[in-house]
Amino acid sequence: MTPADPGRRPPAWLTAPWLMLLLPVLFSLLDAALVIGNSSWWENCLAVVAALALLLRRRKPVLALLLTLPGSFFVAIWLAPITAVYSVAALRPRVLVTVLCASAFALVEFFHWPLSDLLKAGGRDTALYAIQSVMLAAGPAALGLLSRTRRELATRLEELTRGQERESRLLAERVLISERGRLAREMHDVVSHQVSLISIQAGALQVSTSDPTAVATARTIRELSVRTLEELRQMVGVLRAAGVRRDVPLAPQPTLADLRRLIEESGLSAETECAPGDLPWPEAVERAAYRTVQEALTNITKHAPGADIHVRVVGRGGRLRVEVRNGPPPGPPAGTLPGGGHGLVGLRERAQLLGGTLTTGPTADGGFEVRADLPATPG
Structure with missing residues (x-):
């Protein structure tokens, strides 16, 4: 078996908090029963009070110790005051309190009742008993201080570990x-x-x-290039967290109202149906719809130039349906434009983040369709 084997662990009831609280009380009662013998009733009561006072040792350890001292003075019980001294040292943060409590127990143990026994003892016996009294008080006090120091070190180590993990995250x-x-x-x-x-x-x-047509086309290309450079500058500024002047406002994000201009500036001939309804769509939903149409038109330009295009944006039942469908291309494209293949993947992730869906695929007539279904409430 390995040390982590559950079969070698003690039962849970052996380490239960209530049992840890009661065991010292029971042992102290047993200690009192062995010591009191033919003592009077009030001495028996002092011994029982001393044992029961240990129930207070976690919340009020000093009071628990004071309640055990009369029993230690008159009945000469040991276990209850020793446990109380340990509790004071382990739970009270001030070392001076521990020293005073341990000294009080040592004095009570040395000058115990009846005092005539101390006067009859010889010098050597008195010295040995003084050493015994100091050791009885110093031992549990030292163990309590050690326990408290160990607990504080464990807490400090845990804080340092959390700090290192936080610094590692910040560095990353x-x-x-x-x-x-x-x-x-x-x-x-x-x-x-x-x-x-x-x-x-x-x-x-x-x-x-x-040529007027060439002039118009060149003007459109130039305007789109300038706009692209401006959007690129702003996106790069966001990525770098710098580069965008604070006094220059960012360009407004596209909405459904910009769809017609997008289609016109694309230079494509498309049948358009834009009826989003009167429902106030969230900005993220409108931006996702705009980017869906933009990416679909870009793909049509690349792969199916000259094909019939149908753009449909309709709002129904709290959901916005965006459909971009093109027919089969009239012929092979003049050239292949580069692409990373990440456009549709990004659109699908954007739709999923909003709680919607995006489906793409070929149509029965050999064309292609992009369909997004976006909710009014992003989820």
């Missing part, structure tokens, strides 16, 4: 923040450079061409 958070800031700077440097080039090229195309 600082490392995470530092790494997040580094990644944010790298992302800003890479993405902003590429988007800036797109914006510059669009601006150059806008002034160099005479």
Whole structure:
């Protein structure tokens, strides 16, 4: 068997608090029964009071000791006052109180009743009895102080352990923040450079061409690039917890009212049905609906350009249904745009956090559908 084997542990009732409280009382009564002999009734009462006083040793140890001293003086009982001295040393924080209580017991034990016995004793016997009295008082006092010191050290060790765990968490958070800031700077440097080039090229195309359609397209690309750079700057600022000036307000988050503009600026021809109803949707729900449509339109641009698109946002029964469906592409895309494949995963996680669902998959006619079902009360 190993030390942790439950079979080697004592029964629970052996360590019950009530039993630990009563055992010293019972042993003290037994000690009194062995000592009192033919004593008078009042001496017997003092011995019983001394034993029963141990019931107070946890809440009022000094009072318990004072109640045991008369029995120790007249009946010469030991166990009750020794237990009381130990309780004072273990429970009272001031060492002076322990010294005074132990000294009181030593004096009562040395000058016990009747005093004539002390006067008849010789010098050597008196010295030995004085040493015995001091040891009877000093032993339990030392054990009590040791017990209290051990308990305080255990408490201090537990506090130090919690402090170290807290410092470890703070250190890990600082490392995470530092790494997040580094990644944010790298992302800003890479993405902003590429988007800036797109914006510059669009601006150059806008002034160099005479085709009205090309001019409008270039203007849209340039506006989207500038807006993307602004949103990227703000997101990077949040990640870095710096970089965003306090006097510059953050751009408002998109809502359902911005869906039509999103579809128009995407350059896609889509049939739109937007009827969210009169229910005041939470900001997180509106933002999730907007991002769902935005990601779906981006995927259509990448994988099915020229396909028929249907965008439907309807509020019913306290839930907002967002559907973006496209038909089969008329032909293969002109080129493959890079993508990490995390867009739909992020949308699904966002919907789940709000207590909703997001389903995606191909349709029967060869197209693709993105459907989000979001509750009015995020859960």
